[in-house]
Amino acid sequence: MSGVLTWMLVALGLGVVVFRRRSVAVGIVTAQALVLAVGAFVDASSRDEIAAAAALAARATGLAVLLLLVVSRTREPRPVRAGVTPFARAGLAVSLALALIWLVPAIGLESREAERATLTLVAFGLVTVATRRATLLQVVGIVLVENAVALAALELPGASSLVIELGVAFDLTLVALVAAVFHERIFAEFGAGDTHALRVLRD
Amino acid sequence: MTNRELLALAVVGLPAFVGVLLALAPRRLLRGVAIAGAAPVGALALAFGGWALARPEDAEAGKWIVVDAAGGLLVVAIALVGLASVLVSPGHLRTSAGSLVSESRRERTYYTVLYAFWAILLAVPLAGNLGAAWLLVEATTATSAILVGFSGKPRALEAAWKYLILTSLGLGVALLGVVLLAAGIPTGGLDGLTWGALSGYDGDEETALVAYLLLLAGLAAKIGWAPVHNWLPDAHSEAPPPVSALLSGALLPAVLLVAWRATDALEPVVGASTAESVVIAFGLVSLAVAVPFLWRALAWKRLLAYSSLEHMGVIALGIGFATPLALAGVVIHVLGHAVAKSLGFYAATPLLVARPRASRHPVGGVARGEPVLGTTMGISLAALAGLPPLPLFVSEVLIVAGGFQAGRDWAAGVAAVLLALGFLGLAHALVETTVGRPRGRSAARAPGRRGLAVLAGASLVLLLGLTAVGAWLPGSNLVEILTEGIA
Numbered sequence: 188m189s190g191v192l193t194w195m196l197v198a199l200g201l202g203v204v205v206f207r208r209r210s211v212a213v214g215i216v217t218a219q220a221l222v223l224a225v226g227a228f229v230d231a232s233s234r235d236e237i238a239a240a241a242a243l244a245a246r247a248t249g250l251a252v253l254l255l256l257v258v259s260r261t262r263e264p265r266p267v268r269a270g271v272t273p274f275a276r277a278g279l280a281v282s283l284a285l286a287l288i289w290l291v292p293a294i295g296l297e298s299r300e301a302e303r304a305t306l307t308l309v310a311f312g313l314v315t316v317a318t319r320r321a322t323l324l325q326v327v328g329i330v331l332v333e334n335a336v337a338l339a340a341l342e343l344p345g346a347s348s349l350v351i352e353l354g355v356a357f358d359l360t361l362v363a364l365v366a367a368v369f370h371e372r373i374f375a376e377f378g379a380g381d382t383h384a385l386r387v388l389r390d
Numbered sequence: 391m392t393n394r395e396l397l398a399l400a401v402v403g404l405p406a407f408v409g410v411l412l413a414l415a416p417r418r419l420l421r422g423v424a425i426a427g428a429a430p431v432g433a434l435a436l437a438f439g440g441w442a443l444a445r446p447e448d449a450e451a452g453k454w455i456v457v458d459a460a461g462g463l464l465v466v467a468i469a470l471v472g473l474a475s476v477l478v479s480p481g482h483l484r485t486s487a488g489s490l491v492s493e494s495r496r497e498r499t500y501y502t503v504l505y506a507f508w509a510i511l512l513a514v515p516l517a518g519n520l521g522a523a524w525l526l527v528e529a530t531t532a533t534s535a536i537l538v539g540f541s542g543k544p545r546a547l548e549a550a551w552k553y554l555i556l557t558s559l560g561l562g563v564a565l566l567g568v569v570l571l572a573a574g575i576p577t578g579g580l581d582g583l584t585w586g587a588l589s590g591y592d593g594d595e596e597t598a599l600v601a602y603l604l605l606l607a608g609l610a611a612k613i614g615w616a617p618v619h620n621w622l623p624d625a626h627s628e629a630p631p632p633v634s635a636l637l638s639g640a641l642l643p644a645v646l647l648v649a650w651r652a653t654d655a656l657e658p659v660v661g662a663s664t665a666e667s668v669v670i671a672f673g674l675v676s677l678a679v680a681v682p683f684l685w686r687a688l689a690w691k692r693l694l695a696y697s698s699l700e701h702m703g704v705i706a707l708g709i710g711f712a713t714p715l716a717l718a719g720v721v722i723h724v725l726g727h728a729v730a731k732s733l734g735f736y737a738a739t740p741l742l743v744a745r746p747r748a749s750r751h752p753v754g755g756v757a758r759g760e761p762v763l764g765t766t767m768g769i770s771l772a773a774l775a776g777l778p779p780l781p782l783f784v785s786e787v788l789i790v791a792g793g794f795q796a797g798r799d800w801a802a803g804v805a806a807v808l809l810a811l812g813f814l815g816l817a818h819a820l821v822e823t824t825v826g827r828p829r830g831r832s833a834a835r836a837p838g839r840r841g842l843a844v845l846a847g848a849s850l851v852l853l854l855g856l857t858a859v860g861a862w863l864p865g866s867n868l869v870e871i872l873t874e875g876i877a
Contacts (some may be wrong), residue, residue, distance in 0.1 A: 332562035
């Protein structure tokens with residue numbers, strides 16, 4: 188995958204960290220996964236690799252449909268405030284990414300650029316889950332981490348495995364489906380998909 | 391495909407088939423199908439797991455399926471807890487209300503998802519490939535999250551959400567570790583990650599260590615090891631009691647087995663001492679975090695949840711010490727913990743009917759008004775505390791002795807002190823809960839006393855039987871083979 192595409196993925200990831208609207212965040216992770224799928228198609232040299240790229244594209248599309256459907260069924264009167272300003276979130280995400288790049292030695296991908304992009308996207312996903320209050324945005328954070336893993340898988344020197352790619356796509360969709368069920372129930376119970384309401388259980 | 395592999399497929403396929411039957415069966419037959427299906431599923435899995443334990447030298451490791459003693463141990467634990475959980479579920483459904491779905495679909499959804507969860511759980515210890523094991527562990531998250539939040543009550547929704555998000559995030563990190571390992575395997579690709587192939591990793595040693603740490607940190611979030619255990623007390627305390635039993639007695643050790651296999655397989659690559667030290671560190675931190683909570687007056691299920699954190703720490707220590715004594719302790723501990731913890735959770739169903747306040751507040755003097763219920767809770771707590779002659783006393787002594795045998799005196803000494811403190815905390819809870827000052831009034835008589843007495847009696851027999859096995863196990867062929875490696 189070219190350096191431009193790789194850094195486009197990172198820029199999109201930063202968008203998930205800073206943008207407020209759920210539909211925008213869903214659109215961004217979908218675009219990111221589709222960029223990955225295009226990169227996988229371009230680099231594919233066997234039937235299995237083409238099928239694995241198709242699985243990635245199908246996963247991206249399926250998740251987008253599911254998450255956008257959930258957004259439309261649970262319209263918030265106004266976006267759930269994150270509690271941390273977008274600027275602070277971006278600062279935190281970039282700091283964590285730099286720390287990971289500094290701490291983690293070479294991880295065996297085809298280029299150091301891809302390794303940095305992978306670690307950066309993992310950091311962005313972790314910060315998204317930790318700092319966003321909207322339930323759906325936490326799910327988007329997990330998808331962001333999975334996109335980072337997909338990037339790493341594409342940049343591996345070895346061949347990709349269709350069985351596992353399909354399995355990961357199926358598992359992630361299953362988890363997103365269950366998360367959607369809970370998001371809708373939380374929305375119905377508390378009037379908003381806001382994790383701030385989920386703070387009763389503690390010792 | 392060998393006979394053992396076919397049987398392994400049957401062990402997983404049978405509960406999946408019953409799950410499909412439950413999805414299609416007429417509503418009036420649901421309970422009957424669920425109960426009738428549990429017997430063959432449990433019997434087959436118990437026989438299969440017992441066979442793998444009795445004939446450890448006949449282990450088989452294929453590309454997708456592994457049949458060995460360690461897997462057999464977990465299959466036995468999952469079969470026992472799954473069987474009992476299905477059998478006590480009608481009592482829970484009868485005495486509770488509300489669900490994520492409409493009333494007309496409540497029973498069907500519960501049993502279908504419960505069987506799906508049971509089937510996937512049985513598959514985890516039999517996965518012969520790290521990639522497949524990851525997929526199965528992720529699949530347990532989706533099914534068990536539905537069960538954790540099944541009541542649909544606000545607290546259950548909170549617990550299920552935390553569980554789903556934190557464990558999925560952890561498994562995402564673990565997947566990155568899996569992908570990095572795949573890069574260094576000569577066979578190439580993620581499906582080449584058999585446990586045996588992991589030992590042949592020929593990439594950079596530093597990369598392997600990073601991948602191993604990512605994998606273990608990610609799995610730790612699912613095992614409930616501190617410091618990434620935040621979901622555990624909430625999910626265990628808010629899930630329906632039969633599901634809490636499956637989470638604690640079956641799911642946590644099943645995922646722990648995946649970590650054990652990965653540790654064992656990667657020892658030649660990252661160094662045995664390094665790999666074992668990481669596992670021991672998780673064990674000690676889990677014990678240190680759990681012990682203060684065992685000293686606090688907590689609601690019954692929450693107390694059991696923190697005890698799970700303690701016991702996953704103890705098992706981690708045994709795996710990390712990796713000596714014959716420690717591994718003998720691990721075998722006894724996995725089974726003893728599964729039996730004792732499940733019994734404690736099953737007692738929660740009648741307890742919550744008799745004393746609804748027990749869902750959020752500590753209980754006291756239960757045996758004074760409800761002798762059967764109090765005795766059942768007492769057996770569970772006594773076993774979990776490690777009171778002699780119950781098996782967790784034997785296993786904890788074996789594991790600590792195994793630590794000294796491994797030359798890890800410092801870790802074994804700290805573990806012994808923490809275990810003693812944990813024992814005192816739970817022993818205090820045992821006295822308070824059973825014969826202490828009564829707290830709160832009884833709303834009703836506890837239902838299902840006869841069934842509970844049978845369950846408590848059977849559990850006590852199993853626990854004492856395990857103690858006897860504990861005396862024979864060190865030096866046995868089983869432990870010798872486990873010590874040589876399970877990957």
